[in-house]
Amino acid sequence: xxxxxxxxxxxxxxxxxxxxxxxxxxxxxxxxxxxxxxxxxxxxxxxxxxxxxxxxxxxxxxxxxxxxxxxxxxxxxxxxxxxxxxxxxxxxxxxxxxxxxxxxxxxxxxxxxxxxxxxxxxxxxxxxxxxxxxxxxxxxxxxxxxxxxxxxxxxxxxxxxxxxxxxxxxxxxxxxxxxxxxxxxxxxxxxxxxxxxxxxxxxxxxxxxxxxxxxxxx
Amino acid sequence: xxxxxxxxxxxxxxxxxxxxxxxxxxxxxxxxxxxxxxxxxxxxxxxxxxxxxxxxxxxxxxxxxxxxxxxxxxxxxxxxxxxxxxxxxxxxxxxxxxxxxxxxxxxxxxxxxxxxxxxxxxxxxxxxxxxxxxxxxxxxxxxxxxxxxxxxxxxxxxxxxxxxxxxxxxxxxxxxxxxxxxxxxxxxxxxxxxxxxxxxxxxxxxxxxxxxxxxxxxxxxxxxxxxxxxxxxxxxxxxxxxxxxxxxxxxxxxxxxxxxxxxxxxxxxxxxxxxxxxxxxxxxxxxxx
Numbered sequence: 001x002x003x004x005x006x007x008x009x010x011x012x013x014x015x016x017x018x019x020x021x022x023x024x025x026x027x028x029x030x031x032x033x034x035x036x037x038x039x040x041x042x043x044x045x046x047x048x049x050x051x052x053x054x055x056x057x058x059x060x061x062x063x064x065x066x067x068x069x070x071x072x073x074x075x076x077x078x079x080x081x082x083x084x085x086x087x088x089x090x091x092x093x094x095x096x097x098x099x100x101x102x103x104x105x106x107x108x109x110x111x112x113x114x115x116x117x118x119x120x121x122x123x124x125x126x127x128x129x130x131x132x133x134x135x136x137x138x139x140x141x142x143x144x145x146x147x148x149x150x151x152x153x154x155x156x157x158x159x160x161x162x163x164x165x166x167x168x169x170x171x172x173x174x175x176x177x178x179x180x181x182x183x184x185x186x187x188x189x190x191x192x193x194x195x196x197x198x199x200x201x202x203x204x205x206x207x208x209x210x211x212x213x214x215x216x217x218x
Numbered sequence: 219x220x221x222x223x224x225x226x227x228x229x230x231x232x233x234x235x236x237x238x239x240x241x242x243x244x245x246x247x248x249x250x251x252x253x254x255x256x257x258x259x260x261x262x263x264x265x266x267x268x269x270x271x272x273x274x275x276x277x278x279x280x281x282x283x284x285x286x287x288x289x290x291x292x293x294x295x296x297x298x299x300x301x302x303x304x305x306x307x308x309x310x311x312x313x314x315x316x317x318x319x320x321x322x323x324x325x326x327x328x329x330x331x332x333x334x335x336x337x338x339x340x341x342x343x344x345x346x347x348x349x350x351x352x353x354x355x356x357x358x359x360x361x362x363x364x365x366x367x368x369x370x371x372x373x374x375x376x377x378x379x380x381x382x383x384x385x386x387x388x389x390x391x392x393x394x395x396x397x398x399x400x401x402x403x404x405x406x407x408x409x410x411x412x413x414x415x416x417x418x419x420x421x422x423x424x425x426x427x428x429x430x431x432x433x434x435x436x437x438x439x440x441x442x443x444x445x446x447x448x449x450x451x452x453x454x455x456x457x458x459x460x461x462x463x464x465x466x467x468x469x470x471x472x473x474x475x476x477x478x479x480x481x482x483x484x485x486x487x488x489x490x491x492x493x494x495x496x497x498x499x500x501x502x503x504x505x506x507x
Contacts, residue, residue: 002229003227003229003230003232003233003234003290003332004229004232004233006233006290006331006332007232007233007234007236007237007332009295010237010240010298010328010331011236011237011240013298013299013302014240014241014243014244014302017244017302017305017306018244020306021305021306021309024306024309024310090312091309091310091311091312095312109364109367110360110364138391158357159357162311162312162313163311165310165311165312166307166310166311169310169311170310
């Protein structure tokens with residue numbers, strides 16, 4: 001085999017790769033079932049007190065299709081912040097920004113990272129696990145819970161989220177997904193109590209969210 | 219084909235040129251975003267120099283390359299297929315690091331497929347060197363930066379208190395009598411660590427040293443970067459205790475990064491001279507790798 005034949009083989013491979021790259025990026029976008037703006041203003045004893053809209057720059061950077069950022073308060077005066085972002089085709093129109101990347105930029109450092117189990121049956125019958133971060137700025141603490149709720153799964157790890165993204169894009173032609181983050185300030189140094197409240201809130205959110213997101217089957 | 223060594227001929231040069239052009243064309247969308255990263259990501263502002271250094275490495279062994287036998291190897295095709303597969307999967311997964319590193323895999327595959335094992339071995343380091351121009355995924359970066367940040371704060375606290383300045387450390391915050399300093403991500407030392415490794419790899423390659431000394435020089439980048447960073451943080455703490463936190467913060471972010479770099483560079487040059495000329499091993503031939 002001469003060098004010219006070799007180069008023709010390689011150029012053909014490059015061309016095939018190029019076709020494949022284009023074919024996989026034209027995956028159909030899956031719209032959200034119900035707009036997140038209708039997410040309940042009452043969740044258990046929590047009541048919606050205010051909502052933010054991010055600037056259009058931030059939204060463009062995130063490339064998010066639908067999102068909410070709500071603050072809820074309970075009768076005891078605790079507050080919890082809920083962010084949900086929905087992407088109809090992750091990696092094509094935009095992609096998640098893990099709080100592991102963003103938060104440390106704002107003066108907040110990560111003090112602890114762990115996984116927490118949640119009650120519920122929202123993960124295709126498997127145990128539900130979400131990620132928890134304890135973040136610190138001076139002597140202030142916040143509990144952050146986050147997870148990816150994608151195509152009927154609850155995923156706590158950035159790495160597994162990628163693996164399932166590739167698998168579902170290849171075998172189901174779907175790339176839709178959502179990112180959920182719950183943040184709660186720690187009051188009076190009671191980290192454990194804050195964790196418990198945030199976890200209970202998270203359990204309710206992920207069940208409610210199932211009505212909005214496309215599930216394991218569209 | 220593998221047994222009969224062919225020489226560089228017009229077909230080899232032409233085919234290789236066309237394939238390399240095709241490779242750059244295929245990867246253009248994935249590599250052009252690197253320019254943006256180098257400009258905006260302070261941790262990778264050294265990125266511009268990496269392709270140039272890599273080319274210089276190839277240039278430095280040009281005479282040896284000319285005399286190597288061309289022995290095309292079919293394993294190159296496997297490597298190319300693996301690299302292209304990596305690109306497709308990484309594209310689907312929206313993972314930039316894997317998209318970009320697949321370029322290196324395919325390039326190595328092309329070298330092996332067209333020119334053979336001898337060229338592959340000779341060019342392995344200059345091509346792998348390109349890894350230094352590709353930013354690590356942020357999740358991985360932060361995983362390393364955070365413990366390094368704590369370690370730097372811890373060592374700085376020790377050094378500063380040894381110098382007789384009273385200091386109290388709380389996580390990444392150094393409390394001095396007058397002011398407090400926070401050891402932020404930029405001072406974690408990871409930035410200088412990556413840059414030092416890129417530099418020490420180039421030094422190790424370009425110097426004619428026995429292989430073990432090359433590896434030693436390469437890995438000494440870690441203690442050198444940490445040492446230079448401690449000097450930086452300690453200097454900042456001393457300034458802060460004398461002239462207040464604002465001066466120190468200004469100094470920290472404008473000037474001291476350069477100081478760290480030149481201290482590290484000086485130490486690297488010193489070490490490579492030390493490893494080189496005075497104790498030169500006469501049995502070593504130039505360019506063993």
